[in-house]
Amino acid sequence: MTGSEIQDIGIKFGVSYEGGSRWQILQSILFSLHENGKTSDFFYYYLFKMNITSAVREVIDGNINAKPKYTKVEEIVEESEQNNKAIASVLRTDLINKINLELSVSDKKLIVLNDKIVIIDSKATPKVLVDPAEIMNIGYVKKVLSNAKEDLLNNDLDSVVTKSRTIIETVFIVILRKHKIDFKENGDIGHYRSLVNKTLGMKPDNRWDKNVSSLVGGLNKIVDSITTMRNINSDSHGSSNRVKINEAEAELILNSAVNISVYYLRVDGRKGKNSVNITKTS
Numbered sequence: 001m002t003g004s005e006i007q008d009i010g011i012k013f014g015v016s017y018e019g020g021s022r023w024q025i026l027q028s029i030l031f032s033l034h035e036n037g038k039t040s041d042f043f044y045y046y047l048f049k050m051n052i053t054s055a056v057r058e059v060i061d062g063n064i065n066a067k068p069k070y071t072k073v074e075e076i077v078e079e080s081e082q083n084n085k086a087i088a089s090v091l092r093t094d095l096i097n098k099i100n101l102e103l104s105v106s107d108k109k110l111i112v113l114n115d116k117i118v119i120i121d122s123k124a125t126p127k128v129l130v131d132p133a134e135i136m137n138i139g140y141v142k143k144v145l146s147n148a149k150e151d152l153l154n155n156d157l158d159s160v161v162t163k164s165r166t167i168i169e170t171v172f173i174v175i176l177r178k179h180k181i182d183f184k185e186n187g188d189i190g191h192y193r194s195l196v197n198k199t200l201g202m203k204p205d206n207r208w209d210k211n212v213s214s215l216v217g218g219l220n221k222i223v224d225s226i227t228t229m230r231n232i233n234s235d236s237h238g239s240s241n242r243v244k245i246n247e248a249e250a251e252l253i254l255n256s257a258v259n260i261s262v263y264y265l266r267v268d269g270r271k272g273k274n275s276v277n278i279t280k281t282s
Contacts, residue, residue, distance in 0.1 A: 012045075013038050043099075043110065043117040047092050056087045070094070112155040120153075141170050141261070148254055157250040164257035165189065165230045168223055171261040172196050175268050189227050193220065200267050219263070222256050229253075 003022045006029065010017040015032035017025050033039045059069055060076060060083075068074035070090045076083045099110050100122075109122040148163035172192035176183055179199050183192065197203045202216060229245075245253075 009042070009046075013042060040117040040119070047095065047112075047117065052088055052091060053084075055091055056084050059087050059091070109153075111153060138170065138174055141167055144170070145258065152247070152250055152254065155247065157245050157247065160250040160254055161226065161230045161245070164253045165226050167257045167261055168226065171264055175199065175264060178268070189223065193223060196264065200264070202267060219260055222260060226253055226257060 003025060006022055006025050007017070010025075010029040010032070013029075013033060013036075015029060015036055015038065017028040017032060019025065020028075030039070030042075033042045057079070059073065060079060062069050063074050064077050070087075073083075073087050073090050076087060096110060096112075103109055103119065104122060107122045108119050110117060110119050144163050144166050148160050148167070151157075151159040151163065169187070169189050169192065172189065172195075173185065175196050176192065176199065181195055181199055183195055194203075197216075
């Protein structure tokens with residue numbers, strides 16, 4: 001940034017600054033922003049509102065000249081709305097990582113939360129309300145859940161939805177493999193669920209208590225909703241068709257996925273033991 005551009009930031013946010021080198025001016029502006037409680041507003045502007053076209057073009061030029069700076073977008077060699085957004089996302093992520101490297105000295109971390117920039121304790125964790133002891137025995141699920149928590153902290157809510165679906169899908173596959181059920185691993189979570197329900201005797205019929213049938217039907221609807229949201233957002237990058245959720249909904253989705261997975265594993269665990277009577281009592 002030029003000295004003039006740095007000074008314009010101070011003017012934009014209505015804060016005073018002292019003269020000197022560009023770094024001294026920026027330090028002065030950052031201090032004034034902090035004093036006036038405008039630090040978060042500044043970071044949001046700097047990360048999401050400020051025009052970074054020149055930086056995007058610089059990345060593309062590097063790719064064209066076989067000197068890519070970011071491997072994730074090294075194949076992009078021309079400008080387009082989609083390409084520019086992809087590069088901008090990588091640039092912002094890189095910048096946030098660099099900011100957090102500095103903040104880590106103070107045990108702080110910058111995240112994007114519900115369209116706002118906030119600085120939190122670096123050791124803060126989102127609330128997963130159940131004790132997922134059963135699913136933690138599945139190494140891959142343990143890793144996915146850990147990453148989902150991190151995504152929740154970083155406000156990467158689409159990724160939370162994807163990982164929530166992955167948790168349920170993985171648990172279904174584990175159960176089917178355990179019972180040596182022949183099935184095709186093609187990502188059809190609805191088919192997996194149907195086979196698991198049949199295997200565990202969870203397919204409702206007219207002998208079931210209506211309340212239990214309603215409960216299992218509700219579980220099916222939750223799984224369907226998580227799957228649908230994940231599929232829509234996966235196919236609609238940059239589109240208005242995306243399902244927009246906030247942190248609360250993402251946390252609900254993740255907790256629901258964990259609860260459902262634990263429930264299925266517990267039903268599987270009691271299969272062959274003294275099963276619970278879920279049929280009508282009268």
